[in-house]
Amino acid sequence: MTTSKIILVTGASSGIGAAVVRRLAADGHHVVAAARRTDRLDALAASSTGSVEVAGLDVADRAAVTALVERVRARHGRLDVLVANAGVMLLSRLDAGLVDEWDRMLDVNVRGLLNGIAAALPAFRDQGAGHLVSIASVGAHEVVPTSAVYSATKHAVWAITEGLRQEADPGLRVSTISPGVVESELAEHITDPHARDAMRTYRAASIPPEAIAATVAFAIDQPGDVDVNEVIVRPTRQRP
Template sequence: MTSTHPDNQSKVVLVTGASSGIGAAVATRLADEGHTVVATARRTDRLAELAATTTSTSAGTIEPVALDVTDRDAVASVVADVRARHGRLDVLVANAGLMPLSRLDALLVDEWDRMIDVNVRGLLHGIAAVLPVFAEQGGGHVVTTASIGAHEVSPTAAVYCGTKYAAWAITEGLRQESDPSIRVTTISPGVVESELASTITDPGAAELMRTYRAAAIPADAVARAVSFALGQPADVDVNEIVVRPARQR
């Protein structure tokens, strides 16, 4: 498969949270389209499997790299290494996220803290690492995976929605502050097939989520949205895409 980029140039793309779900789908699709994808996550065994399944069939490549986005120095080091090896970094897909839902009165404070660390601080660490690179090389693209939860709140999801609204707001602020050579896109998925629900430890929230997730779209639906945003001409900035099941109202 050839690249869908309008000038047929391969991009160097760093994807966080790429070991499963949306991140893995984004990495696979972009590699299939001819891009060089640096797929990062904590679960390196999953990343190795992802790279192995796409190497022989893809026009591009997937490079597995271990990364915990809550470690600011580690994020900066990976970005620097990518630029040193490839000469540039064109895109950050800030996708890493957690969703251990629970009611506030369950007081699962450790889970709240972990969501804030990954969903908010992890995004900020990525932005802090790539902005100097994009400024020096005269361009780049930040794509953030937010959520439909950035636009609406439901019971058991208060903290999660708070982190995703923060991700939306931070990304929108980045768009407004950035030079036009830096494009910024927020992808807000609805219910998507993924492992996110498996992190829910609260029984009540887990039961609600089983009903809520009865209608879900494949992760590649979100990957296609990312591909669309990346494939636009340099003077077109896709600000936000909301993608969700037709049955989710």
């Protein structure tokens, strides 16, 4: 039987994040769904089976992340799991010079994760237990044309999470989930036309976000002495 946990999921308004919220709530956990687009969160909560509350959040805002974690602890007495899912994928060649998009990926993908860790670790230490689940990417393990900055940010996600695992106090579990091609709106945010067209072709073979949500649920629901450290989940047809 699943023990109900208090779980905060960032980037919950669409794609993998929304699927994780639905799955974990259906599994009997209480899920705090956080993202900037609160209208989508409201719709997600209304359509979910289980206990979901919503919170507006920009993970790049350190003070806002800290305040949300403190609010969750004050309301529920604890925070058991942080699923650090928020991320953006703004692919382009380096010579396109889209420096504002580079900064956005660094802010969300890297600083957003660090802000979550900084806010959650004190709670986990006070409780003597906790679980950090980061959503990286196969881009953490490979680089292709147009992915240099994105892959760098996702490798940073992997490195930060692995560093946390090695430093972790007893009772703290740390997992990195690296999805391959997943059905989502990420590719639609790419502004560089060449990268956008190439990604649409590349994403022809994809898996639903529920596949990643199932992997997150598996990691969370293991016994306390079992730590699922890293999982790569790709479509069967994805090469590489």
